[in-house]
Amino acid sequence: MTASTEKYKIVMLGDFAVGKTSMVKRYVYDLFDELYLTTIGVKVSKKEMAMEAPAGTRNVTLLLWDIGGLVDVRNLTAQYLQGASAAVVVADLTRLGTITQIEAHIREFLAVNPRGIVTIAFNKVDRFSESEFPGKLDKFMETYGARYGAASFRTSAKTGENVEALFTHIAGKLGSPAGNAQHT
Amino acid sequence: MHSIHEILSVRFGIYYATVNRSLELTLSDSDLLGYLGAARPAGPVHILDLFPELVGLEADIAAVLNGESDGFCVPTVNRVPERDIFFDLHLFIYRPADGTALLVVRDATAEGISLRKVQQRRNDLLLKNQELVQREEFVRTLLDTMPNPVYYTDPDSMFLGCNTSFAAFLGKERDDIIGRRVAELLTPGAAAAFMGLGAESAESCGAGQCEESVKDGRGDTRYVIFNRGTLPGADGSPAGIVGVLSDITERRAMENRLRELGTAVEKSPASIIITDASGRMVYVNPKFLEVTGFSPDETIGNNPRILKSGSHGPEFYRGLWETILSGNVWYGEIQNRKKNGDLYWELVSISPIRDAGGKITNFVAVKEDITNLKNAMNRIEAREKELRIRNEIMEQNMLLAKKTLEMYIDFETPVAEGFNIACRYKPMEGIGGDYYFVKRRGGGLTVFICDIAGHGVAAALFLTLVKYFSDRLLRDHTGRPGEFLEKLNDSLYSNMSFYFVTGIYGELDPGENAVFRFANGGHPAPVLMRKDGSVEFLGDSNTIIGMKSGMEFDSIEERLVPGDRLFLYTDGIPEARNGESRMISMEMNLLDVFARSRRGTLEETMDAVMREIESYRGDRPPDDDILLLGFEIQ
Numbered sequence: 065m066t067a068s069t070e071k072y073k074i075v076m077l078g079d080f081a082v083g084k085t086s087m088v089k090r091y092v093y094d095l096f097d098e099l100y101l102t103t104i105g106v107k108v109s110k111k112e113m114a115m116e117a118p119a120g121t122r123n124v125t126l127l128l129w130d131i132g133g134l135v136d137v138r139n140l141t142a143q144y145l146q147g148a149s150a151a152v153v154v155a156d157l158t159r160l161g162t163i164t165q166i167e168a169h170i171r172e173f174l175a176v177n178p179r180g181i182v183t184i185a186f187n188k189v190d191r192f193s194e195s196e197f198p199g200k201l202d203k204f205m206e207t208y209g210a211r212y213g214a215a216s217f218r219t220s221a222k223t224g225e226n227v228e229a230l231f232t233h234i235a236g237k238l239g240s241p242a243g244n245a246q247h248t
Numbered sequence: 249m250h251s252i253h254e255i256l257s258v259r260f261g262i263y264y265a266t267v268n269r270s271l272e273l274t275l276s277d278s279d280l281l282g283y284l285g286a287a288r289p290a291g292p293v294h295i296l297d298l299f300p301e302l303v304g305l306e307a308d309i310a311a312v313l314n315g316e317s318d319g320f321c322v323p324t325v326n327r328v329p330e331r332d333i334f335f336d337l338h339l340f341i342y343r344p345a346d347g348t349a350l351l352v353v354r355d356a357t358a359e360g361i362s363l364r365k366v367q368q369r370r371n372d373l374l375l376k377n378q379e380l381v382q383r384e385e386f387v388r389t390l391l392d393t394m395p396n397p398v399y400y401t402d403p404d405s406m407f408l409g410c411n412t413s414f415a416a417f418l419g420k421e422r423d424d425i426i427g428r429r430v431a432e433l434l435t436p437g438a439a440a441a442f443m444g445l446g447a448e449s450a451e452s453c454g455a456g457q458c459e460e461s462v463k464d465g466r467g468d469t470r471y472v473i474f475n476r477g478t479l480p481g482a483d484g485s486p487a488g489i490v491g492v493l494s495d496i497t498e499r500r501a502m503e504n505r506l507r508e509l510g511t512a513v514e515k516s517p518a519s520i521i522i523t524d525a526s527g528r529m530v531y532v533n534p535k536f537l538e539v540t541g542f543s544p545d546e547t548i549g550n551n552p553r554i555l556k557s558g559s560h561g562p563e564f565y566r567g568l569w570e571t572i573l574s575g576n577v578w579y580g581e582i583q584n585r586k587k588n589g590d591l592y593w594e595l596v597s598i599s600p601i602r603d604a605g606g607k608i609t610n611f612v613a614v615k616e617d618i619t620n621l622k623n624a625m626n627r628i629e630a631r632e633k634e635l636r637i638r639n640e641i642m643e644q645n646m647l648l649a650k651k652t653l654e655m656y657i658d659f660e661t662p663v664a665e666g667f668n669i670a671c672r673y674k675p676m677e678g679i680g681g682d683y684y685f686v687k688r689r690g691g692g693l694t695v696f697i698c699d700i701a702g703h704g705v706a707a708a709l710f711l712t713l714v715k716y717f718s719d720r721l722l723r724d725h726t727g728r729p730g731e732f733l734e735k736l737n738d739s740l741y742s743n744m745s746f747y748f749v750t751g752i753y754g755e756l757d758p759g760e761n762a763v764f765r766f767a768n769g770g771h772p773a774p775v776l777m778r779k780d781g782s783v784e785f786l787g788d789s790n791t792i793i794g795m796k797s798g799m800e801f802d803s804i805e806e807r808l809v810p811g812d813r814l815f816l817y818t819d820g821i822p823e824a825r826n827g828e829s830r831m832i833s834m835e836m837n838l839l840d841v842f843a844r845s846r847r848g849t850l851e852e853t854m855d856a857v858m859r860e861i862e863s864y865r866g867d868r869p870p871d872d873d874i875l876l877l878g879f880e881i882q
Binding site: 071073080081100101102103104105106107108110127129132143146147148159160161 | 300301303304305306308320322323324325326327334360363364367368371372374375378382
């Protein structure tokens with residue numbers, strides 16, 4: 065018997081140039097480009113995956129909505145967020161301002177999808193000197209994780225660190241009864 | 249011929265399809281799939297498969313199909329079939345009765361690419377701006393965390409900025425400094441130092457270094473090093489200066505103190521060595537070189553063991569190192585060896601020096617040459633030992649002399665009819681200098697009492713001489729009492745002219761017509777206590793016996809009656825001293841002492857006199873022998 069395919073809409077949120085497109089590119093195509101190219105509008109990428117679960121193998125399709133990063137997140141149209149099961153809020157560890165915007169992105173997303181799952185990616189960890197700011201990253205992760213029950217990952221689209229783990233985590237969460245899934 | 253659809257799609261970039269209730273597309277426009285880069289499927293095409301961008305909008309789609317909504321649009325969808333394309337995705341109400349909607353894709357690639365260019369430029373600028381802001385914040389934080397005051401000005405000496413240390417240095421708020429000219433805030437002299445005026449060329453914009461004294465915000469004079477660098481403008485030309493102040497007031501004060509200390513160390517009369525933690529000498533002062541004879545080259549870098557004399561064992565040095573390595577100061581005397589081989593003694597103190605972390609980094613030894621002192625002490629010790637031996641010999645001699653004297657001299661008083669005679673004698677420790685005899689002479693008595701000057705063996709020997717001469721003179725004496733003392737004087741002077749004696753020689757007749765005839769040779773006058781209780785001294789003391797030859801001594805005669813009491817005594821009584829070294833005869837009349845002491849019997853009276861003396865003396869030990877002779881006429 066062929067298992068049904070679970071399809072989920074996941075939106076990538078975060079300020080411009082934090083690495084949303086790079087993370088999708090790394091996850092879907094295993095590619096990375098140093099050149100920064102602004103994303104305009106919405107770009108949907110598909111990732112199909114098979115996950116082992118207690119009840120058997122799950123076929124999961126993640127539709128990754130890469131939305132152009134705008135300076136003011138309130139400009140995002142609710143239409144883009146509508147029907148999303150999860151959001152990956154991406155922040156750039158080298159730009160403090162993008163971290164302080166995490167909360168605004170999460171609120172925006174939850175306003176449209178109150179049961180949505182939120183995961184935070186503290187990206188560009190390859191350019192972040194932990195020794196230079198001891199304990200700072202842990203503090204960020206602890207703060208936002210505790211406030212929204214969001215899992216936090218130190219990621220690097222450049223090296224691939226934790227990128228797959230992040231999306232696998234989301235897929236795992238979406239398979240749970242509380243997950244906001246669409247089955248086809 | 250092109251269809252209307254082809255014309256629309258080519259001219260306006262518009263592609264369309266219809267959607268039924270099963271969300272299947274009716275592709276009337278064959279170019280839609282080509283535009284999207286999708287292959288024509290074998291079966292029906294599901295709208296969400298071809299347009300995943302509509303996932304999540306299923307309710308909106310249904311509303312359009314049911315005629316409940318006129319339609320909606322998903323703008324600026326980006327796809328990359330071969331190259332970037334952008335399109336707006338519209339769903340319009342079409343035939344609600346059939347449950348059909350019209351899906352229109354409008355190509356917006358040109359707009360999207362233009363928008364991306366604009367957005368890209370905007371984002372690049374924002375990123376650059378953010379980077380600049382971050383860099384400025386970093387620089388500001390860096391400047392504000394610097395302890396050194398920092399300022400920067402334009403070429404016209406106007407402050408463009410400064411850090412908090414600089415504001416604190418001037419005692420002003422940063423906002424009160426920025427925008428003001430240097431001359432407005434500082435005195436002309438200080439302003440010149442801030443801007444480097446007169447010191448450098450105009451092209452350098454005041455760059456350079458100088459050391460100046462300036463007044464700070466509190467008006468205190470501070471010594472400051474100005475390090476001024478050129479602040480480059482956009483075209484690379486000097487646009488002002490940036491200055492960094494190093495306040496060296498404390499350092500200068502410390503340098504002065506160190507200079508004074510250094511001078512003190514250099515001029516010190518004590519040898520001073522400073523070693524590193526391993527004991528290698530890193531500094532020696534001139535006195536050290538003078539004392540040891542070594543040159544600086546022979547000492548610096550070497551261990552002080554070059555001075556080792558071999559006089560002290562390993563245990564000595566182990567104790568020294570244990571003390572100083574435990575952080576304590578070692579004091580002691582060390583015998584060292586000079587370069588020329590001479591031994592010398594030093595009084596040494598060695599102290600550890602610790603760094604800020606408490607680690608011992610150096611030792612400083614201050615050494616005083618005590619060779620002369622040590623030699624003097626050795627001589628004193630030798631002399632003391634010699635004196636101790638001599639003293640022991642003297643004590644033995646004294647003991648021998650005392651024994652001899654005790655055997656030789658008889659202090660007993662005779663029992664004679666017509667007289668009551670009593671004696672009280674309290675000699676000092678050792679050998680006394682008092683002597684007397686009372687002998688029968690016909691029906692009366694012959695009395696002699698004397699006191700030898702000094703104590704000890706010589707006095708004892710002199711006393712035996714006095715006894716010898718007085719015994720011999722007494723055998724042949726028939727003349728007046730003064731004659732006895734005159735002969736005794738000549739005998740003693742001719743034999744021991746450097747010694748002398750005081751004494752009274754007397755003859756006492758008994759009975760109703762009792763008489764006391766006597767001569768006094770410098771001795772305390774006899775005390776006569778009359779029967780009626782009155783008390784008086786008899787005669788004068790006259791001259792001391794043995795001082796010179798040919799001395800004459802007067803003879804005195806005093807008539808007595810039964811009941812009268814006569815007292816002879818040595819100077820231990822009138823010269824008895826109390827705890828404050830005051831003599832009894834200076835404090836009170838000796839006659840009063842005797843009068844107060846008068847009791848029923850002679851013995852009781854004499855005991856009372858002795859108690860008075862002892863009471864006056866208190867705890868003070870006797871300074872002299874005490875001899876009291878008493879006679880009562882019966």
